[in-house]
Structure formats: C-alpha cells, structure tokens
Amino acid sequence: MSDYKDIIIDHYKNPRNFGEMDRADISMDESNASCGDMIQIQVKTETRTDGVRLPHPDGIGVRNDEGGDLVIKEMKWRGVGCAISTAAASMLSEKIVGMNREDLEKFGEAGIVEMLGGEVNVGRMKCATLAYRGLLKIFNNE
Amino acid sequence: MFDVDKVRADFPILKRKIHGHDLVYLDSGATSQKPESVIKAMDDYYRNTNANIHRGVYELSVESTRLVDEARKKVADFIGARTEEVIFTRNASESLNLVMYSWGRDNIKKEDAVLISKLEHHSNLVPWQELCRETGAELRIIDVDGEGKLVMRTQELKNSRTQDEVLTENGLKVRLGGFEGLIADGKVKLFAVTGASNVLGTIPDLAGMLTAIKRKAQNATVVVDASQMVPHMKVDVKTLGADFIAFSGHKMLGPTGTGVLWGKKEVLSKMRPFLFGGDMIGEVIITGATWADLPSRFEAGTPDIAGIIGLGAAVDYLEGLGMDNVRHHEKDLMVYALKKMVELQDEELVTVYGPKDVEERGGALAFNVIGVHPHDAAQILDNFGIAVRSGQHCAAPLVTGFGVPAMVRATFYVYNTKKEIDYLVDKIREIPKIFT
Numbered sequence: 302m303s304d305y306k307d308i309i310i311d312h313y314k315n316p317r318n319f320g321e322m323d324r325a326d327i328s329m330d331e332s333n334a335s336c337g338d339m340i341q342i343q344v345k346t347e348t349r350t351d352g353v354r355l356p357h358p359d360g361i362g363v364r365n366d367e368g369g370d371l372v373i374k375e376m377k378w379r380g381v382g383c384a385i386s387t388a389a390a391s392m393l394s395e396k397i398v399g400m401n402r403e404d405l406e407k408f409g410e411a412g413i414v415e416m417l418g419g420e421v422n423v424g425r426m427k428c429a430t431l432a433y434r435g436l437l438k439i440f441n442n443e
Numbered sequence: 444m445f446d447v448d449k450v451r452a453d454f455p456i457l458k459r460k461i462h463g464h465d466l467v468y469l470d471s472g473a474t475s476q477k478p479e480s481v482i483k484a485m486d487d488y489y490r491n492t493n494a495n496i497h498r499g500v501y502e503l504s505v506e507s508t509r510l511v512d513e514a515r516k517k518v519a520d521f522i523g524a525r526t527e528e529v530i531f532t533r534n535a536s537e538s539l540n541l542v543m544y545s546w547g548r549d550n551i552k553k554e555d556a557v558l559i560s561k562l563e564h565h566s567n568l569v570p571w572q573e574l575c576r577e578t579g580a581e582l583r584i585i586d587v588d589g590e591g592k593l594v595m596r597t598q599e600l601k602n603s604r605t606q607d608e609v610l611t612e613n614g615l616k617v618r619l620g621g622f623e624g625l626i627a628d629g630k631v632k633l634f635a636v637t638g639a640s641n642v643l644g645t646i647p648d649l650a651g652m653l654t655a656i657k658r659k660a661q662n663a664t665v666v667v668d669a670s671q672m673v674p675h676m677k678v679d680v681k682t683l684g685a686d687f688i689a690f691s692g693h694k695m696l697g698p699t700g701t702g703v704l705w706g707k708k709e710v711l712s713k714m715r716p717f718l719f720g721g722d723m724i725g726e727v728i729i730t731g732a733t734w735a736d737l738p739s740r741f742e743a744g745t746p747d748i749a750g751i752i753g754l755g756a757a758v759d760y761l762e763g764l765g766m767d768n769v770r771h772h773e774k775d776l777m778v779y780a781l782k783k784m785v786e787l788q789d790e791e792l793v794t795v796y797g798p799k800d801v802e803e804r805g806g807a808l809a810f811n812v813i814g815v816h817p818h819d820a821a822q823i824l825d826n827f828g829i830a831v832r833s834g835q836h837c838a839a840p841l842v843t844g845f846g847v848p849a850m851v852r853a854t855f856y857v858y859n860t861k862k863e864i865d866y867l868v869d870k871i872r873e874i875p876k877i878f879t
C-alpha cells in the first residue's frame with residue numbers, strides 16, 4: 302500500500318510526544334473544518350541571544366545571526382486525526398526541536414511531504430499539514 | 444426493463460482504470476457521472492450552434508435560444524412544473540441562496556421562526572442561520588434520533604430530553620427539539636427541509652410534516668432541498684406541497700454548473716430579483732429599470748447555455764430509464780448493501796449509520812471502519828479503485844452529533860451493481876489489516 306509506508310504506520314501506532322504538558326509556554330488549537338480533525342499543540346520555548354542554538358539532528362536549526370530568537374524546546378500534542386495527520390504531528394514533534402519560525406517556514410510543506418516518505422496525495426495535504434499549520438500559528442501569535 | 448449493463452455502457456468514464464483496478468464509483472451523492480448523450484449534446488452545441496441567447500436575430504442565436512427553451516421545458520415536465528417556474532442557477536446552493544436573499548429578506552421578521560432539520564446540508568443550513576441572525580428570527584431545528592430519523596416529539600429523543608434545547612450565539616437564537624413542539628405556537632413562517640439526507644439517506648415524512656405545519660401555520664412557506672431527491676425518485680411539485688424546491692443538475696447525470704430553483708408562480712412573481720444586470724430587465728432608463736417576467740427576472744447574465752442543454756439531455760436519459768425503475772434499482776442495491784454491511788457490523792468491523800428500513804432511506808450509506816479514521820479508510824479503498832467520500836459531507840452538526848468527527852459514505856446510482864457492493868465489502872475487510 303504505497304500511501305501507507307511503514308514509517309507512517311509506525312508513528313500512527315506509536316505517536317511520539319503525544320500528551321499534555323504541565324506548564325506550556327504556548328498552546329494552540331488547529332482543525333480541519335471539512336473533516337473534523339483537531340489538534341492541540343503545546344510547546345516550551347526559549348529565547349536564544351547567543352547566536353548559537355540547540356543543534357538540530359538534521360542540521361536545519363542551526364543559525365548564525367545574532368539577537369533574540371524564539372526557539373521550540375519541546376512539543377507535546379493531542380488530538381483526533383487520521384493516520385496521515387497523526388504521523389505528521391508525531392514526526393514533526395521531533396523535528397521541531399531547535400527550530401525557529403524561519404526554520405519552520407523553510408522546512409515548509411515540501412519538508413512535510415519529504416518527511417512522510419516523499420508522496421502525499423493532494424487530497425490529503427490538509428491532513429499532512431495540520432500540525433505544521435498549528436506550529437506556524439504558534440510562531441505568528443508569539 | 445432496467446438493464447444495468449446497458450446503462451453502464453452509456454457511461455464512458457466507467458471504462459477507466461484507477462490504480463490498475465476497474466473504477467467503482469460510489470460518490471454520486473457528491474456528483475454523478477455523465478452518459479455519452481449528455482456529453483454529446485454539449486459537444487454538439489459548441490461545435491454547431493454556439494451563440495448567446497435572446498440577443499441575436501441571426502440563425503445561431505435563434506437555435507441556441509430554442510435549445511435552452513426546450514431544456515427548460517424538459518426539466519419542467521420532469522418535475523410536473525410550468526416552464527416559467529423553472530429558474531436555472533449554478534447549483535442547489537445558489538437556488539437556496541436565491542430564496543434566502545430574495546424571498547427571505549422581504550418576508551422574515553423578528554417575531555417569526557424559520558424551521559429546518561438537523562439533516563440539512565450546509566447549503567440548507569447556513570443561509571438560514573445568516574437570515575435569522577440578520578432579522579432576529581428564531582432558527583428552529585428538528586433533531587434526529589439514533590437512526591438519523593427526524594424526531595417528531597421532543598420526548599422521543601435518545602437522551603430522553605423532555606425540553607427543547609435553546610442556544611444563543613452571536614445574536615442567533617437556535618431551538619433544537621421535536622417537530623411537533625417546534626411548530627406548536629404557529630410562528631414558523633418558513634420551513635426549509637431536505638427531501639433526502641445526503642449523509643444518512645434518511646427520507647423524512649414530508650407529506651405528514653407539511654400537513655401538520657399547514658394546520659398550525661397556514662401561511663408558512665415551504666422549501667424542499669430536493670438535491671438528493673430529484674435524481675433518484677419521481678418528484679411532482681403539484682402534489683409535493685412545497686413552494687420552492689432546489690436541486691443540482693450535476694447530481695442527476697447533468698453537467699456541473701447547472702442547478703434549478705422551482706418556485707410557485709404566485710410566490711415567484713411577488714419576489715424581487717436577486718441578481719441584477721442583463722437579460723433580467725424589462726425597460727432600462729438612466730434612473731432605473733423594470734424587471735423582466737419569469738423566469739428571466741431571476742436569471743441575470745449569460746447562463747451556462749451548454750450546461751443547460753446538457754441537463755436537458757440528462758432529463759431525457761432519466762425519463763428513458765423511468766424514475767420508478769431508478770428508485771427500484773437503488774432500493775434493491777441498498778437492501779443488498781445494508782445486509783452486507785450489517786454482517787460486517789456484527790463482526791465488529793464497521794459501524795453503520797442511518798435508518799434500517801430502506802423505505803425510509805435513499806441511496807446513501809454512511810459507515811465507519813472501527814478504529815480507522817474515515818480518510819484512511821477512503822484512501823485505502825481508492826487504492827483498490829473504489830471512490831467513496833470521507834469527511835463531514837457538508838453536514839457537520841449531523842455527523843458530529845453521532846459522536847464521530849467524520850464518516851465514510853458510499854452513494855449508489857443507476858450504474859452501480861451488486862458486484863461492486865461485494866467488491867466494496869471485500870475491500871473493507873482489508874482495511875483494518877493495514878493498521879495492525
């Protein structure tokens with residue numbers, strides 16, 4: 302079944318960082334109106350001023366300019382969703398660590414598709430990007 | 444005799460392969476496929492006749508005008524209406540909005556109530572929410588029971604509520620309850636109700652409700668959302684008891700971009716136009732205009748000429764099959780499908796929604812595969828060539844009322860077969876395996 306790669310099934314069955322946080326810095330809800338999916342995202346953030354950030358395992362989060370910068374330290378999430386939106390949220394909850402807004406924007410929808418194994422049916426892009434859109438909102442309302 | 448193989452041969456798209464499988468199209472509730480005759484009528488029009496209507500004395504324009512007039516006559520005959528009562532729109536949503544803007548804004552006052560049901564498609568819900576918010580009228584909603592049938596008395600509700608539920612938000616007052624309680628005070632001025640649910644298939648007892656409502660509120664105006672009715676069963680506006688009906692051409696084998704509003708002449712002729720511009724005027728001077736007669740008054744601008752001609756061909760096709768045969772075929776499929784799905788339900792593989800009695804349901808079958816999100820189920824079915832819809836089916840309050848965020852829906856039409864249902868059931872069995 303080409304659309305349900307093992308990695309998707311794995312994250313769907315064992316979602317990472319699923320649950321609630323004691324004291325979140327920011328919480329945000331996002332939903333897909335047409336399919337009823339909902340996600341609540343909570344993050345702990347930190348402001349870095351030293352120009353050096355938590356290195357990201359994929360190298361995406363490394364930045365070198367200076368000045369205050371809001372970075373995600375930890376993400377937890379809860380919600381109801383399909384395998385695609387669940388797997389995407391789970392994977393993103395790991396990838397997001399160390400990212401700032403610019404990194405996330407650069408990661409973009411293309412990054413989501415890549416992360417899910419390189420192929421997402423256009424009809425499912427709304428599912429795939431549910432958590433991503435929630436995270437963008439977190440940065441935009443900071 | 445209804446010969447489904449012969450019917451299938453008329454639909455070119457059914458020859459398509461999807462992911463290497465034969466297409467099994469089970470989403471006619473969203474839009475139907477089109478027979479060769481409809482495609483050809485539109486193609487012919489563009490190749491041989493194309494010209495604007497009502498605007499030229501030359502041959503092509505005269506022919507185009509005649510083709511549109513003929514299509515209007517076909518649609519009118521199909522539903523038992525007079526030709527001038529048939530207004531072409533883009534779709535059922537536009538038809539319902541026309542009633543809301545043109546009739547609703549002039550007739551609904553603060554002290555009135557608008558009655559709808561919880562079965563409504565958003566197209567027959569949101570316009571009335573907005574009208575009631577604007578006018579201060581109360582929006583009353585007939586609740587559904589566990590089978591998705593309309594509740595006649597509030598006491599019959601599944602949670603044995605004995606009183607109507609009243610909610611107020613952003614200036615909109617909503618009362619949710621049983622039909623009889625909601626009409627008791629005679630304040631209902633407009634009753635807008637679906638003739639068949641696009642999600643659960645429920646066919647409400649329109650005749651019974653319309654008789655009851657006329658007893659309590661003699662002057663109540665009735666709108667029937669016939670989007671899932673006209674394509675599937677014989678509808679005769681002379682006996683239906685409605686003042687308006689709305690439906691879409693694209694769900695009845697016709698092209699997209701076509702819809703119909705039928706209205707009683709006495710009601711339509713008192714209404715103000717909804718859209719202004721070309722074709723809908725009588726006389727225009729620099730300081731104003733008079734309005735054209737029906738139906739032109741409600742058809743501003745160049746219509747979807749090719750689409751209307753295609754819709755006429757679709758009506759011919761359905762007349763050729765016979766609407767009683769169409770309904771019979773779909774009932775036959777539904778009996779078969781329900782039996783199979785209930786077997787799956789007994790095996791705890793699926794949950795099936797909607798009325799159990801096929802006399803009370805049209806060709807829509809909503810279900811969920813237990814433990815699998817409807818989008819995932821639908822996508823896996825797509826991999827087998829099966830097109831079903833998943834989501835809230837433009838009826839969010841209804842779907843979420845069943846305690847689920849979404850549902851899978853299979854809808855049947857003239858070209859579907861029992862073999863396709865067997866295939867669907869077979870593939871539903873495959874779904875849980877992928878996630879275990």
Ligand SMILES: Cc1ncc(COP(=O)(O)O)c(C=O)c1O
Pocket residue numbers: 472473534535536537564566567637639640641668670671691702837
């Ligand atoms: C019952 C019902 N009403 C209204 C509509 C809206 O039709 P359209 O999208 O053509 O305006 C639909 C279509 O899904 C429907 O099923």
